[in-house]
Amino acid sequence: MSGAIVSFTAMAIAGRAIQQELDSFELMFWRSLIGFAIVVGVVLYSLRKPGRMLAEIRPTSPKLHLTRNLFHFAGQNLWFYGIMVIPLSQLVALEFTMPIWVALLAPLVLGERFTLRRVMVALLGFAGIVIVAQPGVQPLNTGHLAGMLCAIGFAMNVMLTKRIMRADSILCVLFWMTLSQTLFGLVLAQWGGFTWPPAAIWGWLAVVGVTGLSAHFALSSALALAPASTVAPMEFLRLPVIALVGVWLYAEALEPLVFVGGAVILFANWVNLRNTDIQPRPS
Secondary structure, three states, rough: OOHHHHHHHHHHHHHHOOOOOOHHHHHHHHHHHHHHHHHHHHHHHOOOOOHHHHHHHOOOOOOHHHHHHHHHHHHHHHHHHHHHOOHHHHHHHHHHOHHHHHHHHHHHHHHOOOOOOHHHHHHHHHHHHHHHHHHEEEEOOEEEEEEEEHHHHHHHHHHHHHOOOOOOOOOHHHHHHHHHHHHHHHHOOOOOOOOOOOOOOOOOHHHHHHHHHHHHHHHHHHHHHHOOOHHHHHHHHHHHHHHHHHHHHHOOOHHHHHHHHHHHEEEEHHHHOOOOOOOOOOO
């Protein structure tokens, strides 16, 4: 989890630096291209035999992979847009609503049962959003909308990945994610005229490319090593860390209500996860 927090924080800092020169589509192209090169290198090193490599990366459902990658690409673009227009702490707090959207949308996407707990979680999460955004006290802008929409995009990504992982490996998921999003970014970057990155930001592009993979690898590893109800509260440390980074690097105001709203959202997530790690006893 420490690795995940450092990776997400470094990606936000690098993303802001890059978007002084490139738009988010260009940023996603370079991020995905670097990630794709890393994934291909891992596949070639770990599998070696061509037949085995093809079997490993062959998707069971190409349509499901495409849908998943479209949601992830949209969510990631919205996240990079958000870091430019609202304080980092507000964006991260809004991003924390992702598990709440999973709870609401899982009955539609995964066929899970809609329960009273899911309704309570949604109401708590909405209360946290209101506290963070402070409508009527602070002006709302497109950054707040981007923060909520990116959380929905990430929620859809999580649920579709869960379906994909029933049949495909993590290497298969990462291969098609980085390849498809490289193509998405390249095509969409043409709208505003593709800009070749200046030498000054190549280091930042490398940071985004590496941390984009390391953040999710670290988070997935944490979930493999510990229950989700243990990991989720630890992720809350990302909020004070990113808030202090915002104060230090960008002179952003330290808003106490962002922490209050973030805590409400975290509590909603904890309520949702409370019984997920309890396994039924064998009969």
